[in-house]
Amino acid sequence: MAQPLKIVIVGAGIGGLACAIASRRQGLDVVVLERVEQLTSVGAGIQIPPNASRIWAQYGLLDRLKEYSIISKATQLRRWKDGELLCSRSVGEELDERWPWFVIHRADYQRVLVEEAKRLGVELRLKADVQDIDFERTGVTLRNGAMISGDVIIGADGLWSTLRDRILGRNSPPQETGDLAYRGTFSLSALQALESPAVDVLCRQSMVTMWIGPESHAVFYPVRCGKEFNLVMARPDDLPPGVKTEEGNIQEMKAVFEGWDPVLTKILTAFSSVLRWKMMHHNELASWTKDNVALLGDACHPSLPYQAQGAAMAVEDGAIIATLLGLYQQAHTKSCQHLTLRETLKLYESLQKSRTTTLHSGSVSNQHLYHLDDGPEQEERDRLLKAAQWQEKPDEEAEPFIWIDVRYQKAVLGRDAVGDARKKWEEVTG
Ligand SMILES: Cc1cc2nc3c(=O)[nH]c(=O)nc-3n(C[C@H](O)[C@H](O)[C@H](O)COP(=O)(O)OP(=O)(O)OC[C@H]3O[C@@H](n4cnc5c(N)ncnc54)[C@H](O)[C@@H]3O)c2cc1C
Numbered sequence: 001m002a003q004p005l006k007i008v009i010v011g012a013g014i015g016g017l018a019c020a021i022a023s024r025r026q027g028l029d030v031v032v033l034e035r036v037e038q039l040t041s042v043g044a045g046i047q048i049p050p051n052a053s054r055i056w057a058q059y060g061l062l063d064r065l066k067e068y069s070i071i072s073k074a075t076q077l078r079r080w081k082d083g084e085l086l087c088s089r090s091v092g093e094e095l096d097e098r099w100p101w102f103v104i105h106r107a108d109y110q111r112v113l114v115e116e117a118k119r120l121g122v123e124l125r126l127k128a129d130v131q132d133i134d135f136e137r138t139g140v141t142l143r144n145g146a147m148i149s150g151d152v153i154i155g156a157d158g159l160w161s162t163l164r165d166r167i168l169g170r171n172s173p174p175q176e177t178g179d180l181a182y183r184g185t186f187s188l189s190a191l192q193a194l195e196s197p198a199v200d201v202l203c204r205q206s207m208v209t210m211w212i213g214p215e216s217h218a219v220f221y222p223v224r225c226g227k228e229f230n231l232v233m234a235r236p237d238d239l240p241p242g243v244k245t246e247e248g249n250i251q252e253m254k255a256v257f258e259g260w261d262p263v264l265t266k267i268l269t270a271f272s273s274v275l276r277w278k279m280m281h282h283n284e285l286a287s288w289t290k291d292n293v294a295l296l297g298d299a300c301h302p303s304l305p306y307q308a309q310g311a312a313m314a315v316e317d318g319a320i321i322a323t324l325l326g327l328y329q330q331a332h333t334k335s336c337q338h339l340t341l342r343e344t345l346k347l348y349e350s351l352q353k354s355r356t357t358t359l360h361s362g363s364v365s366n367q368h369l370y371h372l373d374d375g376p377e378q379e380e381r382d383r384l385l386k387a388a389q390w391q392e393k394p395d396e397e398a399e400p401f402i403w404i405d406v407r408y409q410k411a412v413l414g415r416d417a418v419g420d421a422r423k424k425w426e427e428v429t430g
Contacts, residue, residue, distance in 0.1 A: 004029050005329050005341075006150035007322075008140060010130045010163055012039060014046075015297025015314025016156030017113035021059055022319045024120035026326025032117070033128035033140065033148060039114060041106040044183040045223040045230025047072070047208065048102040048109070050095050051415040052312035055319045057099055058418055061116060068108035070206050070222045071100040077385060077403070080213025083261035087385035087404065095414050103208065103230070105185070105223040130157065133166045135291045152341055153293040154321060156314070159280055161299035167290045174280035177304050179367065180237040181277045182253050186229050190270045198263045203229065208308075210370070211264050216256065217370040218264055231267060233257065234306075234370075239278045248274040279304055281364075284357050287349070294345040296321060301356035306366035309359050309412065313352075316417040321348050323421035331429065338429055351424055359412065362402050369401050 005028045009016045012034035020030045048056070048065065056062055074090040117124060129143040139149030155163025165171050191203055202209060208221040216235040223230050235256050239246065250271050257265060281303045288300045297314030324344050331338035339347065372378040381401070388404040399405035 005152065005325060006031070007152050007154060007325065008033065008148055008150035009154045009156055010140060011156035011158055011297075011299070012114070012124060012126075013156060013158055013297065013314070014109065014113065014311040015299075015318055016154070017110070017117055017318075018055070018315040019154055019156060019296060019318030019321055020117045020122045020124075021061075021113065021120060022055075022322030023325065024117070024122055025059060026322050026329065028322070028325060028329065029150075030117075030121075031123045031125065031148060031150065033130055033142070034124065034126050035129035037127050039110060039126070041110045042183065043185055044106055044232065045103055045185065045221060046106050046109055046311060047221070047308035048104060049308055049312050050099040050101055050413045051309075051417065052315040053102055054096075054099040054415075055315050055417060058319075059116075061112060062100075064112045064116070065102055065104065065109070068112065068224060069102040069104035070226055072103050072221060073207050075208040075210065078209060078211050078261065079382070080211050080216075080260050083211065083263055086212070086382050087388055089388075089390075089403070089409075095410065103221040103223055105228065105230070108224065130162060133163060133293060135293060138292045151292060152325065152345070155293065155295040155299045156297050156318070157299050159282075159298045159302045161295065163293065164285070164295055164299050167287065167293060167295065168285065172282075172285070174282045174302055176237060176241070177279045177281050177367070178237055179234045179279045179304065180239055181279055181305075182231075182233045182235075182248055182274050183277060184231050184271055184274055185223065186231070186267070186270045188227050188229070191229060191267065194266055194270060196263070196266045199266055202263060202267075211261055212370040212372075213260060214373045215371050218257070218260075220264075220267065232305075234279070237278055239276060243278060245275055245277045248276040250274055281360065283360070284353070288353065289342070289345045289349050292341045292345065294321065294348060301352075301360060303356075303360045304363040304367055306363045306370065307359060307412070309363075313356055313359060316355075316415065317348070317352055319417050320351055320421040321345070323418050324348055324425055327422070327425045327429075336429075347424060347428060348421075351420060355415075362408070362412070365402055369403055 007023050007028050007030050009032045012032050020032050023030045074088045077087045130140045132141045139147045211218045218233040220231050288295045296317035328344045392406045402408045
């Protein structure tokens with residue numbers, strides 16, 4: 001193969017950028033088409049669990065990420081009413097300290113990835129709004145009429161993916177999950193100004209704190225090396241159908257969490273404005289690929305963010321696609337027996353689809369776990385959470401909740417996506 005494969009990636013979110021970086025590392029030509037004029041991300045935090053940080057370690061980006069983040073030592077579940085500790089999980093740290101669990105501001109995460117993509121020679125085109133695909137020519141048409149073609153098209157265009165509809169040949173919007181989220185960040189000084197010793201203690205902790213309660217939960221963690229903090233609160237969705245996000249009312253938000261742990265309600269007083277987000281997901285799609293076109297990330301498996309895995313899955317997808325395409329290119333160059341591009345993309349789908357389907361169900365089961373009303377079921381949940389032993393159990397004694405199921409957590413967090421892609425390729429091509 002004289003020319004490297006040309007990969008056209010639609011969307012410069014975390015998934016698209018991960019795929020772009022990984023593809024350049026395989027020596028592929030990469031163009032990323034992004035519809036917005038300027039890359040800005042939601043003013044909120046994001047967790048980078050070990051299955052994603054392992055990939056960034058492989059691509060040499062851990063030190064850059066560390067410059068902006070905090071390594072979370074544990075995730076703690078606390079009772080909504082009084083903050084009583086129900087469970088502290090540090091599975092990530094125990095897996096392998098080389099792949100930490102980062103908490104970071106989304107803008108910082110995106111900046112690190114964009115800089116790396118550009119450094120590696122990715123062509124990033126902004127104001128490039130993709131309207132359609134020509135499957136036969138492996139090309140996409142932009143709003144201005146221009147056609148950009150390549151050897152492979154990757155639809156990393158998020159929750160409301162245009163490419164998903166084209167692959168399926170029909171509209172396939174995501175479904176409501178029944179929950180909405182309030183999201184906000186605070187500066188350390190704003191939280192210190194609350195003059196609450198309990199809030200100060202929370203701010204000094206390098207961990208993710210969650211309060212779980214009837215129909216709702218809250219997640220709090222540091223970003224920007226502890227200079228800012230992120231708070232997400234989930235509650236029943238009352239946004240009208242079709243409304244994706246809107247400015248929230250702080251009084252209404254406080255009313256929802258009235259009677260919760262005074263530490264949390266104290267933090268709520270630091271909000272100056274708040275956004276409400278409808279949380280959507282998509283059940284398993286019939287197909288993620290058609291011809292030489294494939295979807296990744298939220299375009300094909302958006303799920304409730306109740307395991308901090310959405311973007312991590314998108315990073316895995318991008319790394320797997322790039323690894324397989326790199327192997328395809330090597331085999332082609334050496335004239336070895338190899339798969340077609342279409343079969344290579346199908347191989348990616350076969351590696352990720354059952355995994356993301358399991359994670360999708362995991363998020364839905366966490367929704368139930370986090371939102372139990374006070375009563376016998378909640379009392380039993382709390383008993384089991386407090387009694388968690390963090391040991392793998394035989395199958396017949398599986399934990400009732402994935403949150404404390406060590407086998408499940410190890411499978412999710414300990415995944416070596418790049419290694420699995422290589423193994424699968426070898427298995428299939430002999
Ligand atoms: C409240 C909340 C908390 C979360 N917390 C976590 C967490 O802690 N950890 C985690 O791993 N995940 C988390 N997630 C999930 C995570 O944010 C998403 O799964 C992830 O960002 C998806 O990335 P993506 O690249 O697939 O899509 P996106 O980030 O949506 O990127 C898609 C990109 O495509 C562009 N685009 C769309 N259409 C077109 C078009 N036609 N032409 C050109 N460009 C286009 C968009 O402008 C956008 O830039 C959370 C989600 C929510 C809602």
